[in-house]
Amino acid sequence: MATKTISPMTNKVIYDTISELVGEDTLPIVKFLRNRKNISEFKIAENTKMEVNTTRNILYRLHDHNIVTYNRKKDRVKGWYISYWTFNVKRIKQLTVQIKDEKIRKLKDKLGKEEANKNSYFLCPNICTRLDFDQATEFGFKCPECGSLLNQQDNTKTIDNLRTRIDQLEKGKE
Secondary structure (H helix, E strand, C coil): CCCCCCCCCCHHHHHHHHHHHCCHHHHHHHHHHCCCCCEEHHHHHHHHCCCHHHHHHHHHHHHHCCCEEEEEEECCCCCCEEEEEEECHHHHHHHHHHHHHHHHHHHHHHHHHHHHCCCCEEECCCCCCEEEHHHHHHCCCECCCCCCECEEECCHHHHHHHHHHHHHHHCCCC
16 A cells, blocks of 8 residues: 655645534634643633534534544532543544545546546436436436436546546545
């Protein structure tokens, strides 16, 4: 297996990865936790101007992917447990590679299907649907949405586009 090179972790790469994986609503917390360690959930909520319950929910979603880690300590006065959170930048590097590999795998699957069915796709002129030969036969070569007669599609450009996207991802340009 070839060694994978990981591009430098810019803020854009970090935030794009987290946004894609866990959601854009997590970014204020991630931005606050960057380069900080062991910050209480109450301090995080206060600084991000979110409710504590919302903050906890987001922290647990991030924790599900090991993007953040935490330690729990018991407050001696109140007897409550307080969690202290830390951003795990090393995990982002792994997730970035995993997401990229998954995109490449899906694109290669789609490319394989497109190549196996070259010129066997049928497209509605109103762009309601795109069907393979078997599906088009089932519907009598008429669009199941609007009833228009389906046109055979030359999928050469689709195949070329998929190859280009795969190549860009494999070379780290996307």
